[in-house]
Structure formats: structure tokens, C-alpha cells
Amino acid sequence: MIEGAVWLKAGREKKIRHLYPWVQRGEIDRIEGSPTDGGLIRLLAHDGTLLGIATYHSRSRFPARVLTLQEEAINEAFFARRFENALQLRRRVITETNAYRLVFSEADGLPGLIVDRYAHSLVVQVRTLGMERLKPLWLPALVDTLAPDGILERSEMESRREEGLSPFTGVLYGHVPERIAITESGLQFLVPTAGGLKTGFYLDQRENRRQLARLVQPGERVLDLFCYTGAFALYAARAGAFAKGVDILPEAIALAQQHAERNQLPVEWEVANAFEWLPAAAERGERYDWIILDPPAIAKRRAELESLRWALWKLVYHALPLLTPNGRMLVCSCAYQMDLSLMVDTVRLAAHDRGRALYLEDVSFQSPDHPFLMQFPESLYLKCLWLRVG
Structure with missing residues (x-):
């Protein structure tokens, strides 16, 4: 039901x-009717021309988030069409896995909704009040389209508080196991549905893991920092490398060890703070042919950007002494706030301060099931630099 109009x-x-798809506060001329927060409104140009249908939130930084550019009913059928379109895209771009992102929020025309598929289960995140209020429409459409065994909601992100929502975790439909068995490129993983990072697995790094496996040579030494449950390290080990994974979370390392055993691959694991581990490893004289630096989102707001730059500089600066001659480093940032040019400049500065030549050999991004809508720059968040030290 349309509750009003935003001009x-x-x-x-x-x-x-x-x-x-987003409208900022300062772009609004006037509001007609009395739309409630999370309700639907018509979005109108200054001359009254219809621009689309959007969700509304008077207290949000983005009071209107566009669902469609035409006059159409926002009902179960609308969401079913969106889900079917998203599914058809993934069928074209996803191979050798039963785990992928089905819905990537704005990039799939559903602002505020994330849906990840793990085998026969779905894990969703609801990030906006508008999408929360629309749950009675999109949830049955999701069940009908995907026919999952169960749907778990893991809406734990702090940004929900800006929307007036509390963090929430719970089963919305059917049954979801505590750990979901998935496969990726022939490797087996267990996805923790309670307590794991993101929705349980870093689906966005899938193509980068595959690229690493193509580049690593048998016998090389590979260090996977911020390894979480060990996916990069396991790909490297299967390629014939000596692999070591380091993460600060004991429960992540415990699951990584289970993954190594499950795949019958030898990997060395260690629970440690990567920022402290790197200089200590340099003092011990450890050397690696590959170092993967894939830290979590240290900064989620523009005000925290300097902290992110300092953290990235520190990681690269302390990783460089561990690389063998012509050693390679994969440096990733999943923070939208740090664009590619700033990321390159930060890494360049670390190499300069260390007095090492560093060559950029490739740049990659998130997997295609996390589509980058070019008209929506915020949908490009994961940037990876493939580097070689001189």
C-alpha cells in the first residue's frame, strides 16, 4: 500500500x-501524505513525473530507497520476479559450488536485503526498516522460488540501529543446521550458521581463491593472514604449496583444522593477532613466497578511513620483509570507503617506507554473484591487489 509521495x-x-537507488535528505523538496517509517511511497520528480516506488524512512540518511522505476504493485509476485531474475544470473556465472550470493541488495533491485544460499539452506540479512516491513511479502516468495530446507536470518550488523532496528538472529522458515556442508571447486567446507563472520563464509572471495590456486606453484610457501576458516590456505595446499593460516579467532582456527582434515590437506594453523604476528615472524626469519592479507572491514564509516589506511599500511609494511625475492602478495580491502586509488597509494607508501620495489600485476574484485552496478558505486566494495616484490 502506497502511503504518500516524496517530491x-x-x-x-x-x-x-x-x-x-538512494535519495538523500537534502534532495527532497516536499512530502505528500503521512508516510510511516518503512512504508512505501511514490517518488516524484519536481515536475510531478513518476520516478518509481521506494521505501521511506524519515530518520534515515537516505529517506527513500528505490524498489522499481515504474508503477507496479509491490507484492509477493514482485519479489518472486526479482528472486527469479537473481537466480537466473547466478546460474550463468556460478560454477563448481553449491554456495553463492543470491541477492546482493541494491545491485539486484532489492535495497536492504541480502540472501546467501548454502546448499539447501538460505541465510538472509535485513538491513533496512523498509525491507523489514516487507518481510511478509518477500519471505513467502523466497520460499516458493528457492524451495529451501530452511531460512535463517542473521541481521546482526550495527547499521540496523540507524534504521531503528535491533540486531536479530533466528530461523524464519524450516530447519537450518548449525553447520552447513558446502563444496567449492571440489573442496569441502562447513559454514557456521551461529557466530560465524558475515553469513558464515566469504563467498565474495571465491574467484580470487581460484586465481591463487592457478598461480601458486608446488613447493612454494604460502601465508594466509586473517584466514578465518582457512579457504585460501586450503586452495594453496591443494596446489602443492606449504600453507600456513593465522587468525585471531580460536573458533575459526578450530574449524579451519576440521576443513584441512575433511579435505585431507596438510596446513599449519596458528591463533594469533596478525598485526603482532608479522613483526615477530620477521624476527624469527620466516620467509614466504606468497602472503595473503585479507583483513575484515576495519572501517565502515568515512570517519574511520584514516584508521583503515594506517592498518593497511602497517600490514603491508610488516609483511614485506617476510617475502622471498620476487615473492607475491595479495592485499584485499572490503571497505567501500577505501577506493582503489587510495588503496594503491597506501600500499605504495608502505613499500616506499620499507625501501622495497613493489609491482602491481593484477587487480580483482568480488565474485560475480556480488554484482557491481556501475551506476551505484557503493556496490563495488572488495578490491584485491596482486603484487610482486622486487
């Missing part, structure tokens, strides 16, 4: 017509 200031309609 934009003159000229502000262009970005909406160009597929940018």
Missing part, C-alpha cells in the same frame, strides 16, 4: 533515472 528538488531526478 525531489529540480534536477535531482537525473541520478534516479540513471539507476542510482
